[in-house]
Amino acid sequence: MKLHSIPTEALSVFRKALEKFVYFNEEEWALFIQHLSASTFKKKDHFAYEGEICNYIGFILSGSVRYYHMKDGEDITGYFSFEGEFVSSYKSFLTQEKGTGYIQALEPSTLLLIAYNDMQKMLNHSLLAYKMEHFGRLVAEHYICCYEERISSFITQSPEERYLNMMLKDRAILLRVPQHYIANFLGITPVSLSRIRKRLLYQ
Template sequence: MQFLINSFKQLINITEDEAQLIKETFTVKEIKKGEHFLNEGEVCRYAALIRKGLVRYYINNDGNDGTYYFGSEGDFMCDYESFLPQLPSNKNIQALEDTSLYIINRDGLQKLYKGLSEGERFGRVVIEHVFVNVLQQLSSFYKDAPEQRYQRFMNSYADISQRVPQYYIASYVGIKPQSLSRIRNRIAHQR
């Protein structure tokens, strides 16, 4: 659980007692490639830290998947729209690789907020990061051309770009896979 503790230490200061509380409130969960952490219609019961692996967040729109976010090692993941009010989700979170997670339920998270001297700060920092990413993605869809959105993907996700299937990258950018191939060819010829 040292990875978990180190992830907290990157965001807040914690004592040894607080580290023990963190270890006690999180459990390990393994998800196989292709399995879902969350399916549309379910209530998101857990927040998680990705220890190893890769996930995608997507929305099903009349049978078409719209990928809007990727999470990998060191990322916190959750559908906060479902998790916080405990309402059914309209999103899916799927493992793109065998994925190992540290998970915590809503009550455990509230316990951490109260039990850590900087617990509330921890929650704020994590949610601010998610909020900024979502706003950037939304803005990009309205103001950027597909090629710019692809470049943004490559800048934001350079470390995982080779691990993500091209059709999910195309979905994230908001184009068909054939259009992504043309964009990639143009960029390659510009170099």
């Protein structure tokens, strides 16, 4: 992964996005951005690999990624993230154990990166520790809310209902992501999604 220096405009985008979670004063921000780097990904470049420790948490400045697993030689999409969102094989990042899936750019993408070691340094830095604990807590809690919804959708909804919900809530995803990835995301095959779409069309 090639690391670049960060355009100042990118930093202000990031700072603004972080304000949803936590406010850094000037001193804290100056310390914080010392541990940031930027990286660009071509379409299909990988951010994380199965069997490897994910050493970064990323923030998507532009572009999008998909999370996927390999099963019986097949490629199964589990999640998408877009600009303005965080991306990581988070369990692997947190536990520093081998990851169980891949993360790949769907489009040419630019990410801001925080390395695990830098995160630990910041969590141990007297002037940043408290802010970073807070930051880490809010990011984790944000993910919990997303995951709770996703799990309950698998339990309470049929594939058709899940797709209808996406049409209502995640129209942007439907427009930007190939349909066979959407199918995996819903837990079904592309063929089955094609049938569901046809069924919805004529009723």
